[in-house]
Amino acid sequence: xxxxxxxMLLSLLxxxxxxCEEDFDTGYGRRFGRGAGGSVNGTAVLARLFEAAxxxxxxxxxxxxxxxxxxDCIVWAPDDFRPPQSDVREWFTAWWRRGNGRTLIYIGRDxxxxxxxxxxxxxxxxxxEQAEISRRLANxxxxxxxxxxAIPEDEDCEWFVSRGKRQPRVVKTLQxxxxxxxxxxxxRIQIELNxxxxxxxxAEVLLESKGDALVSRQEMSNDGELLVxxxxxxxxxxxxxxxxHRKLAARLVDEIGPAPREVxxxxxxxxxxxxxxxEPAARSRxxxxxxxxxxxxxxxxxLGALGLIFCYSRLPIFGRPRPLAAAGLADFGRHxxxxxxxxxxxxxxxxxxxxxxxxxxxxxxxxxxxxxxxATAKTEPLDANSTSxxxxx
Numbered sequence: 001x002x003x004x005x006x007x008m009l010l011s012l013l014x015x016x017x018x019x020c021e022e023d024f025d026t027g028y029g030r031r032f033g034r035g036a037g038g039s040v041n042g043t044a045v046l047a048r049l050f051e052a053a054x055x056x057x058x059x060x061x062x063x064x065x066x067x068x069x070x071x072d073c074i075v076w077a078p079d080d081f082r083p084p085q086s087d088v089r090e091w092f093t094a095w096w097r098r099g100n101g102r103t104l105i106y107i108g109r110d111x112x113x114x115x116x117x118x119x120x121x122x123x124x125x126x127x128x129e130q131a132e133i134s135r136r137l138a139n140x141x142x143x144x145x146x147x148x149x150a151i152p153e154d155e156d157c158e159w160f161v162s163r164g165k166r167q168p169r170v171v172k173t174l175q176x177x178x179x180x181x182x183x184x185x186x187x188r189i190q191i192e193l194n195x196x197x198x199x200x201x202x203a204e205v206l207l208e209s210k211g212d213a214l215v216s217r218q219e220m221s222n223d224g225e226l227l228v229x230x231x232x233x234x235x236x237x238x239x240x241x242x243x244x245h246r247k248l249a250a251r252l253v254d255e256i257g258p259a260p261r262e263v264x265x266x267x268x269x270x271x272x273x274x275x276x277x278x279e280p281a282a283r284s285r286x287x288x289x290x291x292x293x294x295x296x297x298x299x300x301x302x303l304g305a306l307g308l309i310f311c312y313s314r315l316p317i318f319g320r321p322r323p324l325a326a327a328g329l330a331d332f333g334r335h336x337x338x339x340x341x342x343x344x345x346x347x348x349x350x351x352x353x354x355x356x357x358x359x360x361x362x363x364x365x366x367x368x369x370x371x372x373x374x375a376t377a378k379t380e381p382l383d384a385n386s387t388s389x390x391x392x393x
Contacts, residue, residue: 026114026140029077029107029232031059031265040113040238043077043265049249050075054259061267063091064276068098072261077107077232078268081148081164083157088272096224103256104226106159110148110195111231113238114140120238151195159218160228164195171214176207180215180251188244192233199228206255207248215252227255 025039031047038044047057060067067074068091078084084106096102118137125133151164171191174181191214199205199216206227207215218226229235234245235252256263266273291300343352 024114024136026112028079028109028112030267038237040117040236041232042237043075043235045237045240046075046235046249047263047265049246049253050263053253055253055256055261055263057263057265059265059267060273062274062276063088063266064279066279067264067266068095070262071095071264072099072101073103073105073256073263074266075105075107075263076266076268077235078109078266078272080268080270080272081109081151082270083155083162084159085272087275089158091275093221096220096222098222100222100224101257102220102222102224104220104224105229105252105256106226107229107235108195108197108231110151110164111192111233111236112140112144113232113236115144116190116192117238148194159226160200160216161198162195163198166194166196168192168194171209171212173209174207174214175209176205176215179254180207180248184247185244188242189234189248190239190242190245193230197228197230203228206251217255225255227252 026041027039028041030039030042031044032038032042050057055073060071074092074095092104096104115137118133118140122130122133122137148164151162153163153165155162155164169192171189171193172186174184174186174189191209193209193212196212197216199213200218203216203218205213205216207213212230213228214230216228218228220226229252233239234242234248239245240249291297343355346352
């Protein structure tokens, strides 16, 4: 088993020992979910087993032309207690005819790993948390039993007959094909049976227990096959912590043939996956698409709010705005102030004194003397060849 699979299993085991988590994920049949290990009912570990065998694994949420062309094997664990509908079965019939040696692995829904998880962690938690564990266990059991109450007693969908009203039991014995049951310790497995999926008479039963089929195989068009697994009690994330369950999952991976193959995990809810006649038109991406990506969307939203607060803090307006009084154009003092400001910007005291002396001689016709620092100084008269207006020492 590859190192990545071991890391995933160890993360799930650590997750199982953390006690009460507010974000406990029970989503069914998904590869990805909240946290490192995903949902206890997820398929991430099973997907890792396919990858470790050398197959290329991807995920789909609809039956589309792209999936129709590329998938060699489809693993489908629907979050739906009812058998597949007719339009979905017709799509798969055409899919088998399209290519050679294609495999569909159908995993029945009639199981939930959340109660098994709470039973497992109950003995690992402190006494003060036992009441919370018991409450969560009861809630998840009630949720599962309420959801499966809608299962009809018997329903034939061509692939199998769903018998929902059967006595639940825990599997303790295994029979079947030699390559499936060899080296598997039946005393250590924890497979649960609620309803049953009864295969047709011409199907090959690969794994069973006391006459109840656990895994069966049916031949389809172009050397294709349909593998029906009664439920996910040995294939979902949390059940695969069990070493014997991993052996059975490895047997299932071997059934699809040598690698590499395109394996697609199909995810769907009640009613099954939507069937699309054509792929949606590709939308051109823009730089603004990053604003809708988590967690950048939240980060940019907060930055925008801070920017608005900053703008309001820098430009306050109190009351109704009023126009400012217009400046008088006949105020000669403003001209003097502006000229003084320009002379100050030159940072040249000698030049400023020359300009003042020039103004007094030429404009005001005053004698050639001006005051500087409280002293009286003489100025030389300006002539056409002179380059300086500053008085001689």
